Amino acid sequence: MRAEKNGFVLHLEGTWMEISNKYGVLEYGDVAANQEEVPDGYTEKALDDYISKHSVVEKSSPTCVKRVAFDKESKRYIQLQAVLPDDEKYWQVQKYDNELVYMGTDWTGCQYRDELEKWMCANFDIEACLTAEVFRSSLGDCTNGGISSTRDTLYILSETKGPFKPEDIRECVYIEWREACGEQYIDCKPAYCSGRWYMSGGNFLYTSDSRFREITESMYPIPIHDRYEWR
Incomplete structure (x- = not known):
């Protein structure tokens, strides 16, 4: 069967x-x-x-702790979800790839949440990020349901760490630099389903925090490429 x-x-x-x-x-x-x-x-x-x-929940809870980590083996960001199952004494960490496909579970041996947080930091490259505001066009949404269509802030994943630990990979973007028509072009793309062919949806990302310029190498808002045609 x-x-x-x-x-x-x-x-x-x-x-x-x-x-x-x-x-x-x-x-x-x-x-x-x-x-x-x-x-x-x-x-x-x-x-x-x-x-x-074995599915990612929307929000953390007293028995569920979510974090985003960088997986050195695949060189991609992954979703972590620590859970304390009913009638269990020890936390377990479920691992999901950037498409939220379940990869497996690690047993932690941790009974308490503060122990769990230390264990996760010791065993995974937990991301600490900078938040930035989403600026949208007054003409309406053109992202075809992209991550910037409903969120007012997004987390910027970068080697330059920030003060915040994102819970959900669907709230995170990474910076991309590339050549376009002989000039350097800067944008950001979702860490979620990073293999998709994303394009500009008309929204921009910016914050007055001085670390934004350090991370993006730009003093101006940058385009958010989160439009996906085959949604």
């Missing part, structure tokens, strides 16, 4: 179950003593339950 949803696949053969996605097998094991004890509709229900426990 097989069920597929949101990039996950649950395969059940006899009593043996495996759940996988593009990162490989994520969970496996026997689900019953014998095949007759496996209930009808098990695959769909079990997969839905797994997905609900």
Whole structure:
């Protein structure tokens, strides 16, 4: 028996179950003593339950801590989500790529939140960023639902660290420098789904904080390239 949803696949053969996605097998094991004890509709229900426990939530909570980190191996930003499951004593850190695809879980051995924060900083390159304001056109939104269409501020990811720790990769941008028509062009793009072909949506990013110039090498607002045509 097989069920597929949101990039996950649950395969059940006899009593043996495996759940996988593009990162490989994520969970496996026997689900019953014998095949007759496996209930009808098990695959769909079990997969839905797994997905609900391995998806990024919108906001942090007393039992969920979200952070953005830089993954040196893939050279991309990733989403971290530390959770304290029901009836568990120790925090677990779920890892997601920049498309929010679940990659795996690390056991921390931490019981308390302050311990967890130190553990995450010791084991991941946690981002500390500068915030900047979004400036929009009065003519309406042209981003096709880009990240600057609903947010008044965004986090700038940079080697020049700032005072704030972003929780969600969907709130973050990185600076891009490139040559255009013989001149250097500066813009920023979403860290979320960074492989997409983004273009300018008409909005700009700026803050009067002096670190903005250090990070962007510009004293003026920079275009936000967050429009994606195939949304």
